Structures are given as structure tokens and as C-alpha cells.
Amino acid sequence: MTGISGISGSVPMRPIAPPERRxxxxxxxxxxxxxxxxxxxxxxxxxxxxxxxxxxIERLKKKKQELLEQLNSRQDPAKAEALKKQLxxxxxxxxxxxxxxxxxxxxxxxxxx
Numbered sequence: 001m002t003g004i005s006g007i008s009g010s011v012p013m014r015p016i017a018p019p020e021r022r023x024x025x026x027x028x029x030x031x032x033x034x035x036x037x038x039x040x041x042x043x044x045x046x047x048x049x050x051x052x053x054x055x056x057i058e059r060l061k062k063k064k065q066e067l068l069e070q071l072n073s074r075q076d077p078a079k080a081e082a083l084k085k086q087l088x089x090x091x092x093x094x095x096x097x098x099x100x101x102x103x104x105x106x107x108x109x110x111x112x113x
Contacts, residue, residue: 048107057098064090 067087074080096102 045112046109047112048104048109050103050107052108053097053103053106057094060090060094060097064094 064087067083067090071080071083071087074083
């Protein structure tokens with residue numbers, strides 16, 4: 001073996017041109033012009049709506065805030081433990097639902113004309 005790379009045999013190498021000397025590649029337009037695609041069908045336009053998911057997340061945030069206020073005002077340790085348990089459940093549900101992946105998965109889509 002010779003050299004640093006450890007490649008046996010002779011492999012022809014081409015130098016890579018610096019970015020300013022490279023020729024830009026043209027993009028191919030895969031979609032035909034106009035409202036119809038290659039199959040002759042009209043293009044469908046859909047709109048996503050996350051209002052229901054946003055309302056659900058807001059409801060959970062309000063419930064979390066209410067539980068925190070109740071927990072801070074409680075003197076009874078037994079009731080405080082029950083509130084902590086509820087608070088942990090609400091926080092876990094918020095972590096699960098308050099993200100883009102959940103919003104996309106639970107969006108409602110409507111088709112426009």
C-alpha cells in the first residue's frame with residue numbers, strides 16, 4: 001500500500017472546480033403550464049385548517065394554569081397530591097399535542113373549487 005488513502009491500484013482523479021467556476025444546472029419543469037396536469041385532470045387545491053387543534057391546545061394550557069393556581073392555594077396535602085397528578089397528566093398531554101407534527105396529522109383539509 002502506498003499513500004495515505006490506502007487505495008490499491010491507480011484511480012484517476014478529477015479536480016473539482018470551485019463554486020464560482022461551476023456552470024449552473026438548469027432545472028427541468030416537471031409540471032406543464034396551466035391548470036391541468038399531464039393526466040389531463042384538473043389540479044386540486046386544498047386548504048388545511050388547524051383551528052380545532054389550536055383550540056384543544058389552548059384548552060389544555062388554561063387547564064394547566066388553573067391547576068397550578070389551585071395547587072398553590074391548597075393547604076391539604078392529600079388534595080395537593082391529587083392536583084399534582086392531574087397537572088402531570090395535563091403537562092404530558094400538552095407535550096404530546098403542542099407540536100407541528102401533531103398539528104399536521106390532525107388538521108382538517110378542505111378542497112377548493
